[in-house]
Amino acid sequence: MQISGWGRASQAQVRAARPERPRDIDAALAEGRSGGLLARGGGRAYGDAALNDGGQVLLTRRLDRLLAFDATTGDLVCEPGVTFADLLDVFLPRGFMPPASPGTAFATVGGAVAADVHGKNHDRHGSFGDHVQWFDLLLADGTTQRVSPQSDPELFAATIGGMGLTGILRAVCFRMLPGASHNVAVRERRMPSLDHFLTACADVRETATFQVGWIDALARGPALGRGILETAEFAPGAGAGPPRRSRAVPFDLPSALLNRWTIGAFNGAYFRRVPAAGRERARPFRDFLYPLDSIHDWNRIYGRRGFYQFQAVVPDAAAPVALRQMLEMISSAGRASFLAVLKTLGRPGRGMLSFPLRGHTLALDFPRGPGIEALLERLAATALEHGGRVYLAKDALLTQAQFRAMYHDLPRFEAVLRRVDPRGVFISDQARRLGLKGPP
Amino acid sequence: MSEAPDTWLVAGASSAIARAFARRAAAANANVVLAGRDRPDLEATAADLRVRFTQRVEVADFDASRPETHAAVLERAKSFAAPAVLNLFVAVGVMPSQADIDADPDLAERVVQTNFSAVVRFLQMAAPLFEAQKRGRIVVLGSVAGDRGRLSNYVYGAAKAGLHAYLQGLRARLWRAGVTVTTVKPGPVDTAMTFGLGRLPLLVQPDAVATICWAAALAGREEIYAPPPWRFIMAILRAIPEKIFKKLSL
Numbered sequence: 269m270q271i272s273g274w275g276r277a278s279q280a281q282v283r284a285a286r287p288e289r290p291r292d293i294d295a296a297l298a299e300g301r302s303g304g305l306l307a308r309g310g311g312r313a314y315g316d317a318a319l320n321d322g323g324q325v326l327l328t329r330r331l332d333r334l335l336a337f338d339a340t341t342g343d344l345v346c347e348p349g350v351t352f353a354d355l356l357d358v359f360l361p362r363g364f365m366p367p368a369s370p371g372t373a374f375a376t377v378g379g380a381v382a383a384d385v386h387g388k389n390h391d392r393h394g395s396f397g398d399h400v401q402w403f404d405l406l407l408a409d410g411t412t413q414r415v416s417p418q419s420d421p422e423l424f425a426a427t428i429g430g431m432g433l434t435g436i437l438r439a440v441c442f443r444m445l446p447g448a449s450h451n452v453a454v455r456e457r458r459m460p461s462l463d464h465f466l467t468a469c470a471d472v473r474e475t476a477t478f479q480v481g482w483i484d485a486l487a488r489g490p491a492l493g494r495g496i497l498e499t500a501e502f503a504p505g506a507g508a509g510p511p512r513r514s515r516a517v518p519f520d521l522p523s524a525l526l527n528r529w530t531i532g533a534f535n536g537a538y539f540r541r542v543p544a545a546g547r548e549r550a551r552p553f554r555d556f557l558y559p560l561d562s563i564h565d566w567n568r569i570y571g572r573r574g575f576y577q578f579q580a581v582v583p584d585a586a587a588p589v590a591l592r593q594m595l596e597m598i599s600s601a602g603r604a605s606f607l608a609v610l611k612t613l614g615r616p617g618r619g620m621l622s623f624p625l626r627g628h629t630l631a632l633d634f635p636r637g638p639g640i641e642a643l644l645e646r647l648a649a650t651a652l653e654h655g656g657r658v659y660l661a662k663d664a665l666l667t668q669a670q671f672r673a674m675y676h677d678l679p680r681f682e683a684v685l686r687r688v689d690p691r692g693v694f695i696s697d698q699a700r701r702l703g704l705k706g707p708p
Numbered sequence: 709m710s711e712a713p714d715t716w717l718v719a720g721a722s723s724a725i726a727r728a729f730a731r732r733a734a735a736a737n738a739n740v741v742l743a744g745r746d747r748p749d750l751e752a753t754a755a756d757l758r759v760r761f762t763q764r765v766e767v768a769d770f771d772a773s774r775p776e777t778h779a780a781v782l783e784r785a786k787s788f789a790a791p792a793v794l795n796l797f798v799a800v801g802v803m804p805s806q807a808d809i810d811a812d813p814d815l816a817e818r819v820v821q822t823n824f825s826a827v828v829r830f831l832q833m834a835a836p837l838f839e840a841q842k843r844g845r846i847v848v849l850g851s852v853a854g855d856r857g858r859l860s861n862y863v864y865g866a867a868k869a870g871l872h873a874y875l876q877g878l879r880a881r882l883w884r885a886g887v888t889v890t891t892v893k894p895g896p897v898d899t900a901m902t903f904g905l906g907r908l909p910l911l912v913q914p915d916a917v918a919t920i921c922w923a924a925a926l927a928g929r930e931e932i933y934a935p936p937p938w939r940f941i942m943a944i945l946r947a948i949p950e951k952i953f954k955k956l957s958l
Binding site for chain 1: 722723724748749753755756759760903904
């Protein structure tokens with residue numbers, strides 16, 4: 269069957285298995301046919317991280333059971349196909365939230381481990397992997413091991429953020445965080461320029477539980493880097509209220525609909541939506557976490573050609589210069605998309621290929637079109653030059669050289685792969701592109 | 709659903725529809741007995757129901773094709789339910805490809821055995837228990853395939869057709885005792901049974917079928933299709949004369 273990354277620019281023809289029971293996972297591995305095997309969760313990685321062209325993918329979405337919960341510690345054991353939507357449905361009424369949540373509730377716990385996802389609370393709480401206690405991992409030799417930082421620290425750190433290349437998760441134990449509620453008080457402030465943004469970010473990262481910035485990546489000159497900074501704290505307030513009506517994008521929009529004028533107009537309106545003096549309002553926590561989830565298949569607005577998402581982090585010290593350079597490249601190319609996201613990250617993750625480091629991260633979409641790959645290549649090079657790196661869950665274009673220079677723990681990661689998967693059974697299109705595993 | 713919560717015995721509980729139904733029942737405050745062959749899988753589903761809903765959940769070994777397991781499961785479920793009402797959801801079935809069946813007469817027999825004989829035997833054993841209880845609901849998964857024998861699926865369809873006829877009789881028998889029997893006829897459902905078969909008409913998710921089953925059980929409906937448009941589609945298919953139907957590659 270044909271599958272694609274969420275950006276739809278990367279496609280793959282795969283054989284798919286969709287286990288409904290644990291023992292079906294073993295059966296898929298035992299088939300051992302050519303082309304390797306890769307677990308795929310919600311399919312929300314933008315590029316080719318969850319693709320395995322010519323090989324097999326194991327769709328984990330039906331493995332969605334919660335296996336144990338300890339309300340005193342918050343420890344939850346679940347199967348890898350449990351989504352963030354499931355977690356919030358079950359646990360928000362009990363006052364618990366997932367410790368880190370990506371920008372979509374359709375992502376799975378397995379994917380959260382594989383990409384060591386971070387959320388809008390990264391400065392405060394770290395990334396998902398920071399809260400993982402252990403996991404059960406099916407290895408290439410057909411055995412299943414319970415892996416914790418104590419039992420096998422190298423394999424543990426290779427699997428957190430390891431993009432599914434060490435094996436297949438059967439169960440994950442991680443710590444849910446208490447103190448959550450249905451509503452958050454969101455404070456929105458206009459940031460007239462990049463400098464304002466960076467100053468404000470430096471301030472709120474020490475105080476706010478959640479923070480995220482929206483940037484108008486088409487703004488130029490003195491307005492370069494203007495946007496809206498949102499911070500949020502849990503607020504009392506009963507019940508979830510009626511769920512927001514979700515809409516779907518019914519067909520691929522024509523690519524011509526999105527150009528620098530329409531997007532520029534949208535971004536300007538988004539900026540002016542918040543009064544100059546700022547505002548504060550209560551919002552459902554889920555709407556704050558997942559602003560795009562109410563529009564199903566929103567990736568279709570970029571048309572049939574699809575889009576790329578670029579996300580890089582640069583260390584704090586380099587951020588003012590690096591971000592300015594990147595935003596100038598983007599605005600002068602005039603190719604940016606809707607809102608870009610700018611936020612701070614608090615500390616490095618526990619995984620060898622974890623994305624976070626203490627710094628500033630910029631994320632934005634680019635509709636696919638002529639010259640866009642070259643722009644992304646220059647953006648990645650700029651991030652690298654300033655000691656930064658590109659997020660593998662978003663990446664579709666990094667070169668092997670860039671990847672190797674960005675991820676310093678790569679030799680350790682490869683040593684673990686040589687030990688647990690010497691034949692390269694677990695593989696993705698991204699791993700092939702980045703030279704992580706040879707052709708099987 | 710009054711006083712003490714009812715219990716639902718879910719037979720064939722590893723199937724996707726049965727799992728979804730068990731969640732639906734537990735969400736409505738019912739207790740659940742999960743019966744099936746794959747014990748580790750059932751334990752995982754039981755754990756899931758406990759974490760999500762904290763109802764009483766139990767696991768029981770049950771193999772429709774092994775009659776010696778039938779009585780024990782029913783006994784266990786009955787005592788688990790007491791003093792409240794026991795209800796029964798049956799999702800037992802296999803659907804090999806027609807090509808595989810045509811290549812192996814033994815497989816044809818197994819398809820009839822599992823989809824029809826085994827279920828009939830189990831329900832025959834359950835019937836007196838429900839008559840004694842004088843209440844309760846029984847929901848059994850049939851199939852649109854049982855409404856007309858088709859080239860592409862006729863052994864499975866024949867077994868399900870037999871099951872539909874059996875359930876009509878059982879319904880009449882148990883109606884006299886105040887027990888409802890609901891036949892659910894799903895079209896293709898997005899489960900392991902149909903995964904990889906390509907594009908299927910009106911494919912529905914197991915959750916949607918479970919929701920239809922649950923509503924039908926509460927309402928004591930006799931026969932329903934899932935999703936409902938299959939009622940009309942099958943009415944048309946049934947109306948086609950055999951002289952023409954035999955030429956169709958359906």
